[in-house]
Amino acid sequence: MFEQNAILAHIRRWVEIESPTERPDQVNRLVDMVMSDHTGLPVTLERVPGTDGCGDHLIVRSNWGQDKPGILVLSHLDTVHPMGFLAGRLPWREEGPIAFGPGIYDMKSGACIAHHALRAAAAAGGGPLGVTHLYVSDEEIGSPTSRSLIEALGRQAKYVLVTEPARDGGKIVTARKGVGRFDVHIRGLASHAGAKPHEGRSAIRELGHVILALEGLCDEARGVTVTVGVVQGGTKANVIPEEAVAAVDLRVPTAELAEELCGKILGLKPKTEGVTITVTGGMNRPPFEQTPAAKALFEHAAQQAAEIGFELIGIHTGGGSDGNFTAPMAATLDGLGVDGKGAHTDYEQIDCRTIVPRAELLRRLMMTLA
Numbered sequence: 392m393f394e395q396n397a398i399l400a401h402i403r404r405w406v407e408i409e410s411p412t413e414r415p416d417q418v419n420r421l422v423d424m425v426m427s428d429h430t431g432l433p434v435t436l437e438r439v440p441g442t443d444g445c446g447d448h449l450i451v452r453s454n455w456g457q458d459k460p461g462i463l464v465l466s467h468l469d470t471v472h473p474m475g476f477l478a479g480r481l482p483w484r485e486e487g488p489i490a491f492g493p494g495i496y497d498m499k500s501g502a503c504i505a506h507h508a509l510r511a512a513a514a515a516g517g518g519p520l521g522v523t524h525l526y527v528s529d530e531e532i533g534s535p536t537s538r539s540l541i542e543a544l545g546r547q548a549k550y551v552l553v554t555e556p557a558r559d560g561g562k563i564v565t566a567r568k569g570v571g572r573f574d575v576h577i578r579g580l581a582s583h584a585g586a587k588p589h590e591g592r593s594a595i596r597e598l599g600h601v602i603l604a605l606e607g608l609c610d611e612a613r614g615v616t617v618t619v620g621v622v623q624g625g626t627k628a629n630v631i632p633e634e635a636v637a638a639v640d641l642r643v644p645t646a647e648l649a650e651e652l653c654g655k656i657l658g659l660k661p662k663t664e665g666v667t668i669t670v671t672g673g674m675n676r677p678p679f680e681q682t683p684a685a686k687a688l689f690e691h692a693a694q695q696a697a698e699i700g701f702e703l704i705g706i707h708t709g710g711g712s713d714g715n716f717t718a719p720m721a722a723t724l725d726g727l728g729v730d731g732k733g734a735h736t737d738y739e740q741i742d743c744r745t746i747v748p749r750a751e752l753l754r755r756l757m758m759t760l761a
């Protein structure tokens with residue numbers, strides 16, 4: 392049914408149009424190609440114009456089964472790799488069963504096998520449920536311009552299949568932590584470090600307290616991590632620093648913990664008199680917790696995988712995806728893409744031997760979910 396080399400050649404065409412999120416012109420060239428790849432299929436295409444400097448989104452709807460809640464397939468066409476990566480640090484190359492290229496693993500191969508699964512489902516006249524395949528342009532920056540579209544389509548879906556990469560030797564993702572982002576802005580009082588140090592209030596000194604307070608919120612037993620990833624402050628070595636800022640990343644496995652930790656971070660108080668702390672931000676992606684319906688979906692997929700000849704293992708991960716947005720609305724299964732490694736690096740790669748079994752799993756889900 393599926394031919395590894397034919398699909399790999401197709402993945403290569405998608406990879407060779409570089410599509411960094413911040414280059415909407417390039418993302419749109421890829422959208423053009425994906426649209427033309429649907430020529431002759433029993434689907435309707437809806438291209439949603441990009442906003443805020445992002446590329447267009449594409450909605451592909453099967454002509455069958457659109458009268459009731461169906462299957463939403465979620466993919467993204469953007470990558471983190473800057474333009475020129477393909478000609479420089481990460482050219483297309485194949486070494487035995489391994490293929491390399493920018494965005495090949497995260498997630499052009501996953502998007503492409505879902506497209507082939509849809510083709511195969513269409514050739515068989517379609518399954519019990521309609522399939523809607525959404526390709527977004529901005530996942531790598533947190534999906535600011537596609538979130539409302541993902542949520543609207545997620546509300547209409549019974550099942551959501553996310554084609555993010557498979558993990559750690561083919562595992563798929565049944566739960567993801569929620570992701571919060573915060574900016575901490577500290578304002579002290581500048582003064583001469585030699586002549587009048589006592590008149591100053593050091594924002595950097597306060598930042599030291601803030602970093603320890605924030606990272607002190609980490610709780611391994613409850614799966615909470617808080618990372619101060621960027622700090623900045625001060626002007627000169629001989630000036631008591633007036634300002635300091637920190638960018639903070641929060642990961643939490645449940646909605647309750649999201650609320651608790653957001654409250655603590657937004658409520659940070661200064662330890663030094665005369666210094667103010669302003670915290671902005673909040674949850675960017677809610678936690679993706681496994682519901683009973685998602686568990687049943689996973690078990691069905693595991694059964695199908697066993698018939699194909701591989702074991703499907705579900706894992707929890709700290710990384711967020713667009714699946715976080717749909718998990719509260721519809722049974723969501725993530726990590727259905729091709730196996731490989733090196734997402735976001737200069738050795739990003741897929742194991743081509745997993746192309747066909749993974750495409751077959753997606754086809755079976757499209758043909759059997761009811």
Ligand SMILES: [Zn+2]
Nearest residue numbers: 497498530555
């Ligand atoms: Zn991705």
